[in-house]
Amino acid sequence: MITVPKMSLADAKLILDASEARAVQIGVPMDVAVVDDGGNLLAFHRMDGAKLTSIEIAINKAFTAAGTRKGTHEYAPVGGPGGPAFGIHASHQGRFTIFGGGLPIQVEGHTVGGVGCSSGSPEQDREVAQAGIDALFRSLGHPSA
Amino acid sequence: MITVPKMSLADAKLILDASEARAVQIGVPMDVAVVDDGGNLLAFHRMDGAKLTSIEIAINKAFTAAGTRKGTHEYAPVGGPGGPAFGIHASHQGRFTIFGGGLPIQVEGHTVGGVGCSSGSPEQDREVAQAGIDALFRSLGHPSA
Amino acid sequence: MITVPKMSLADAKLILDASEARAVQIGVPMDVAVVDDGGNLLAFHRMDGAKLTSIEIAINKAFTAAGTRKGTHEYAPVGGPGGPAFGIHASHQGRFTIFGGGLPIQVEGHTVGGVGCSSGSPEQDREVAQAGIDALFRSLGHPSA
Amino acid sequence: MITVPKMSLADAKLILDASEARAVQIGVPMDVAVVDDGGNLLAFHRMDGAKLTSIEIAINKAFTAAGTRKGTHEYAPVGGPGGPAFGIHASHQGRFTIFGGGLPIQVEGHTVGGVGCSSGSPEQDREVAQAGIDALFRSLGHPSA
Numbered sequence: 001m002i003t004v005p006k007m008s009l010a011d012a013k014l015i016l017d018a019s020e021a022r023a024v025q026i027g028v029p030m031d032v033a034v035v036d037d038g039g040n041l042l043a044f045h046r047m048d049g050a051k052l053t054s055i056e057i058a059i060n061k062a063f064t065a066a067g068t069r070k071g072t073h074e075y076a077p078v079g080g081p082g083g084p085a086f087g088i089h090a091s092h093q094g095r096f097t098i099f100g101g102g103l104p105i106q107v108e109g110h111t112v113g114g115v116g117c118s119s120g121s122p123e124q125d126r127e128v129a130q131a132g133i134d135a136l137f138r139s140l141g142h143p144s145a
Numbered sequence: 146m147i148t149v150p151k152m153s154l155a156d157a158k159l160i161l162d163a164s165e166a167r168a169v170q171i172g173v174p175m176d177v178a179v180v181d182d183g184g185n186l187l188a189f190h191r192m193d194g195a196k197l198t199s200i201e202i203a204i205n206k207a208f209t210a211a212g213t214r215k216g217t218h219e220y221a222p223v224g225g226p227g228g229p230a231f232g233i234h235a236s237h238q239g240r241f242t243i244f245g246g247g248l249p250i251q252v253e254g255h256t257v258g259g260v261g262c263s264s265g266s267p268e269q270d271r272e273v274a275q276a277g278i279d280a281l282f283r284s285l286g287h288p289s290a
Numbered sequence: 291m292i293t294v295p296k297m298s299l300a301d302a303k304l305i306l307d308a309s310e311a312r313a314v315q316i317g318v319p320m321d322v323a324v325v326d327d328g329g330n331l332l333a334f335h336r337m338d339g340a341k342l343t344s345i346e347i348a349i350n351k352a353f354t355a356a357g358t359r360k361g362t363h364e365y366a367p368v369g370g371p372g373g374p375a376f377g378i379h380a381s382h383q384g385r386f387t388i389f390g391g392g393l394p395i396q397v398e399g400h401t402v403g404g405v406g407c408s409s410g411s412p413e414q415d416r417e418v419a420q421a422g423i424d425a426l427f428r429s430l431g432h433p434s435a
Numbered sequence: 436m437i438t439v440p441k442m443s444l445a446d447a448k449l450i451l452d453a454s455e456a457r458a459v460q461i462g463v464p465m466d467v468a469v470v471d472d473g474g475n476l477l478a479f480h481r482m483d484g485a486k487l488t489s490i491e492i493a494i495n496k497a498f499t500a501a502g503t504r505k506g507t508h509e510y511a512p513v514g515g516p517g518g519p520a521f522g523i524h525a526s527h528q529g530r531f532t533i534f535g536g537g538l539p540i541q542v543e544g545h546t547v548g549g550v551g552c553s554s555g556s557p558e559q560d561r562e563v564a565q566a567g568i569d570a571l572f573r574s575l576g577h578p579s580a
Contacts, residue, residue: 051504052473052501052502053474053498053526079522080516080517081516089525093528094527094529099523121519
């Protein structure tokens with residue numbers, strides 16, 4: 001038996017608040033999802049003006065990041081045409097996401113969850129997800145990832 | 146073309162806060178979901194200690210209530226064994242929920258969305274959903290439903 | 291090789307118009323679907339005020355009626371608790387519908403399709419579906435089914 | 436709570452009629468779907484001779500356009516091989532459509548729904564969808580999009 005850190009709803013809300021603040025800054029309302037270490041949804045907010053199709057995409061990005069312990073953008077070259085894992089985007093009934101906007105949340109060497117953002121470009125989505133994780137780290141007194 | 150009221154994320158957060166406060170009062174941490182008039186997720190919080198399987202159930206309850214414009218508890222006698230719509234619970238790939246805990250949100254004669262709660266008994270789930278809707282109505286200066 | 295009658299879009303529209311007129315008469319706006327002899331959607335209208343969840347249910351009823359060549363209400367005793375085909379409502383990913391509101395369209399001994407209605411009681415849904423079929427038969431110079 | 440415009444079935448029928456007229460003009464019978472602002476089906480017609488597989492594709496195009504507020508053709512370069520969102524076509528169980536023929540319907544700055552057409556080339560499908568939207572705008576006294 002081991003002991004692991006686990007996110008609370010308060011942690012997830014803190015991430016959502018910071019991601020939403022960044023989304024407002026860059027002028028792109030987003031769907032933002034936070035999942036726990038089991039890949040299961042902890043919290044989700046759809047900002048006014050965010051895309052409807054991005055509800056599921058944001059959740060899928062968070063799920064993929066938590067499950068793979070990688071940013072979803074890292075799978076673009078791996079899972080894209082010609083990549084060594086081409087086709088992986090169709091797994092989990094299409095939930096496995098291979099473009100940017102999903103980031104794992106790693107605390108003390110453990111992946112405690114993932115954040116997924118969607119509605120902007122993959123780069124914008126990733127920036128907004130990172131802002132949420134940065135805020136969590138600040139609250140924990142950790143340096144940014 | 147007609148004109149209808151539509152919920153904002155602020156409205157959904159207000160509902161979540163009030164539902165969560167009631168869930169704390171009755172000592173049953175819950176999954177709480179708010180969907181819009183199209184049945185699409187607007188906001189979701191899983192309280193610490195809420196059930197994992199209730200993530201989907203809460204979302205489904207909110208979806209069913211928004212789509213049918215009825216409380217999901219109203220479908221228990223209709224869709225249960227011997228009821229006139231037995232079998233309806235299997236529709237929408239099993240998303241159609243026929244036990245309590247999902248309530249429609251009705252403003253000025255329009256169904257603007259639904260709230261779904263899960264983790265307790267159907268009665269507890271319904272009480273917590275109602276607390277969220279009551280808070281929304283108070284914020285709008287409306288009498289409770 | 292045999293020769294069979296087949297519905298056109300004009301036939302389907304004629305059914306929809308008559309079903310919608312009846313739905314207006316009884317004051318219950320409905321989702322109305324017409325499928326062809328392959329169970330595939332030919333036409334669908336969601337009347338203003340019809341239920342969102344009934345989109346899929348209306349289509350499923352039409353599909354079930356065309357596929358079984360029976361009214362969906364005939365499956366209530368067969369597929370309900372204690373019936374000889376209990377559980378059949380879960381087949382086709384929950385699309386097989388065992389409560390009223392879906393009727394087969396039978397012309398010259400051939401099942402050419404199905405009509406499915408949803409938003410009211412199973413009896414109301416069935417009445418509205420029948421009104422559509424009656425109108426089709428009148429247009430063909432046939433006596434009502 | 437905000438106030439938004441919403442399409443009626445009459446609006447959807449007007450779109451279908453105009454799209455069907457254009458499809459007749461170019462000699463390509465089509466499946467035509469109209470969804471509302473929540474991505475939910477409002478009306479669907481399969482013209483005589485339209486493709487069976489295009490039933491679902493037309494509905495998915497309308498869903499994608501309403502949800503993303505973009506024409507589905509705009510996703511071809513973004514979601515195709517080498518594009519920044521490659522893999523997005525697998526989301527929503529494959530419903531997210533990245534080739535032409537789906538267009539959002541935007542009224543007074545709000546996306547009130549989407550039109551999806553299928554059976555021809557992506558360009559033909561898009562032309563037929565646009566003809567439907569143009570007719571809606573004419574009926575509203577708006578300039579074409």
